[in-house]
Amino acid sequence: MDAAHEARNMEAFRQAVVNTLERRLFYIPSFKIYRGVAGLYDYGPPGCAVKSNVLAFWRQHFVLEENMLEVDCPCVTPEVVLKASGHVDKFTDLMVKDEKSGTCYRADHLLKDYCKEKLEKEPNLSAEKREELKHVLATLDDLSSEELGAKLKGYGITAPDTKNVLSDPYPFNLMFQTSIGPSGLSPGYMRPETAQGIFVNFKDLYYYNGNKLPFAAAQIGQAFRNEISPRQGLLRVREFTLAEIEHFVDPEDKSHPKFSEVANLDFLMFPREDQVSGKSARRMPIGDAVSQGIVNNQTLGYFIGRVYLFLTLLGIDKDRLRFRQHLANEMAHYAADCWDAEIECSYGWIECVGIADRSAYDLRAHTDKSGIDLVAHEKFPEPREVEKLIIAPVKKELGLAFKGSQKMVVEALESMTEKEAMEMKQTLESKGEAEFRVCTLDKVVTIKSNMVSIEKKKIKEHQRVFTPSVIEPSFGIGRIIYCLYEHSFYTRSSRDGDEQMNVFRFPPLIAPIKCTVFPLVQNQQYEDVAKKIAKSLTAAGISYKIDITGTSIGKRYARTDELGVPFAITVDSTSSVTVRERDSKQQIRVNVDEVASVIKEVTDGVSTWADVQWKYPTHSS
């Protein structure tokens, strides 16, 4: 099958899924009667139930299992917090504007579309040109504003809707801005992630945990991203639910006591080196990935394993799930390591969970901005004499030499490793000056011996004070759910073979409705039995749908297969009923009084369908 054919198949498959989802109200474009707003979607009844089920399972699998401290912080966030986190300055996309109509576009999207279209629609392109365009696509995310502008101009790219000339690219901040209180003097934003709410509470949470590390805090909540021009349906939206974990750990000990429980899990990993050398993702036990140093540490590895379990238990196909390591240029300069759980769907491989070791960056940033020390303490049983490296930048001299860049130079000097510092000390003593690379300035500066004093001192320490590292698994719940829809969807022939019927094969845990109750034919007796069963299902906390219309039983099954309802109870006598499993279509006979508890067993995961099939007689219709 050639690429274009495959793309068309993909497109057709996606259309089938999306049509079913929209028709059955899994989701609805928000404010539809007002022609909607791009990038905003409602979850209708079945979608909303799937979402609650996913979140309830997330709580069980992560929060409860690991005794995490769950918090719930507001979406409205004052500017100072997002200044500290870097979002006010850096949470931007490059935008170009149609100078006449005022319509805005994401600069990289226009370039991407141009290259893709050329490659797809112009078969006579020279090999050289093809390589050039492919290279642009591969390096799209690394282009600076100037480079992007030059490429757009170079290719003569204009506004897609009007063909008007476009502005140069400029950064647009993706946060929704607002104002807190009536004065207009307190700018605020709708949070772009939930993590900051946890970081600013570190001190209290550490205390709540008995001043002990490691511990994890977690938060589920809305986050916002004012996309320039949202595309890709449910995957790129302006408001979404995040579930985030911040696991705080001693940077000197990132082992995990439960690592052995996941070490033998074996799944698709895509390390940095394999990406660079053009290899494919490969199956590897997570234990090996950690012991070979491919994954930075046990705690990071533990969470990768737990995320794998979480996603596959939800119903994500394990063959279309991979963990891809960030390339060096993708990763923030402070991060120790970062892996994305990517799920393959009709849009390609989609980042659904990010699992990053962010080192001490976030806590340090808030310590600096707030003046409150967000640190942990390790008390020594008795005082220790330690030799300590003291780096004392002379701010006055540095200020004269570097003016506005002084702060970055000071920070870079202070964060030298012992080895770097001792080398500089030696160079300064021998030559009077030293070359020094400041990453945050991206240049090399000359440090003179009057600008910094470096020495080792012996001091007595009673405790170690340090900023914990944070390991952050961050889940895009909407994206996971969308991929789950694609992975769960299939079609099969109707009984008479005339029609293709849609089915979602959701596991009972996730299914929006756990079972249906159908009287086989319309009569008062059967209806009474159905209502009695419905009542016992409610009491057992099981969501169900009752359908007492005279529609044929086949049609009623088909309607609810399309909602992914795993079990159907059909009332065909007043003493016992049939229970049908959605995917196998097999049926068993169960007494009316027992049926609610059987359904509870199989939906709670206490028993499998095979277990109850063993226990109850088969019914053949």
Add this chain to the structure above:
Amino acid sequence: MDAAHEARNMEAFRQAVVNTLERRLFYIPSFKIYRGVAGLYDYGPPGCAVKSNVLAFWRQHFVLEENMLEVDCPCVTPEVVLKASGHVDKFTDLMVKDEKSGTCYRADHLLKDYCKEKLEKEPNLSAEKREELKHVLATLDDLSSEELGAKLKGYGITAPDTKNVLSDPYPFNLMFQTSIGPSGLSPGYMRPETAQGIFVNFKDLYYYNGNKLPFAAAQIGQAFRNEISPRQGLLRVREFTLAEIEHFVDPEDKSHPKFSEVANLDFLMFPREDQVSGKSARRMPIGDAVSQGIVNNQTLGYFIGRVYLFLTLLGIDKDRLRFRQHLANEMAHYAADCWDAEIECSYGWIECVGIADRSAYDLRAHTDKSGIDLVAHEKFPEPREVEKLIIAPVKKELGLAFKGSQKMVVEALESMTEKEAMEMKQTLESKGEAEFRVCTLDKVVTIKSNMVSIEKKKIKEHQRVFTPSVIEPSFGIGRIIYCLYEHSFYTRSSRDGDEQMNVFRFPPLIAPIKCTVFPLVQNQQYEDVAKKIAKSLTAAGISYKIDITGTSIGKRYARTDELGVPFAITVDSTSSVTVRERDSKQQIRVNVDEVASVIKEVTDGVSTWADVQWKYPTHSS
């Protein structure tokens, strides 16, 4: 006890509750390390768990029990939706500004504070003056902007912080405003309630329900209110969780099939007439309130009963819960009836749930604005000949006569009852003109006979097309939780009588942590048993706290009583353990292997503590 003394006691009680809540991180002022933001609070770990439990119970009690259609819509809302709902124009508070410092105050708060202080602190006030101030307090909510301004000026009220002169009151819109997309041309707001998301989806939801009435939709989510100057701690906040139900019903049949299930519930009702005549709230079966016409209809009554059950099952004290009917001047002009569930706490009687019959107002407003008919259909078995009242306003004539007010006059004419219309017809025919009160203009206008035609026509109808009424129970989750904290809090003496210990008597359903696991003394064997039990609790989905420190068992109990943990497992042997109930402090002995399932039984509500006490031997320590 005199009023001042009682107020001081109240204040002391509140301080004790709030101190405990803050110390144990039930809640935390948001962004505390940056000195916080008024009106924003985080839920810390126990508060977050209480909130999840309340919401899970809400879903079980309302959504599952009534087969409601739950939806989940975004917070970001385009202006057009909130124009239609009236929020852009009317969701305001009156504000005054310190002309020099720019500080803003709520105008009614300043007047209220002034009156209260005078009444409390000036015992020599004349009886006449006292009456005047009391009258101002009683009618505060009814004052217009001008009246409020006149009172502030009259009493010489200045800015509390600076004593500067204040501006005249002017309306401040309480919605957080933002801008959707990069153009700056699409204003949006953070939703002030979740209800609008349901109304705009009415058509799809009605279809999802098989085009049948009645049905209810529900939504849980964040709502926002940019308060001018938030006070009263957790009761008046800028971001909060709402849980709202919109029950759509045929306006001609508001009976409820399950009304008999609640009819005998008997609780404090406070009808409008009793309030006006200075009586107190009185106990009354809800069945009587409906049959006597005190509550407008069965469906409204049914929800009042269900709300009563919900709140008391959470742990709200039934003697400090009342249902207060809105006075005529409190109620929106379109509302058929409205009752607030008010809970008494140290701040007084607080509105926590509003239960309103909003008639067809909301669906009509969105029909008008969007041009999409949000209506229901009742097909007749065979066509009916009906006599129909046709009111046809002559817009041209009305436009000439009323200019900008034309629309309001047209709407008022069209919404006349049959009786009103026939009376007007008669008057117009006899006198050529008629006086007509237009509520939305708050004045009487003169309608001439060329401005409207009114007649009765016989027509054949195949179906009835109508706008459903909506009955809306709307729950302020944060307020309910705060009141629950106050109602659950008590103190008792420590064993040695030296200290007062704090306890929250949360029911197991709501308790943030269901049980603790304590080895009696520090040894490896007990610790292993404790960890084994912990594992089985996790598997059973029960949240627990394990404490293996050497702290005395009494202190460990006290620490967790303060978190409202209902059950404590103490490991004092390797075969069986004790289980202690928080409030009675009674203990039973249970086998290690059974203990998780015993805890599950009593926390799920399958058994009571009395049941398991009967089954297992008592342990006396």
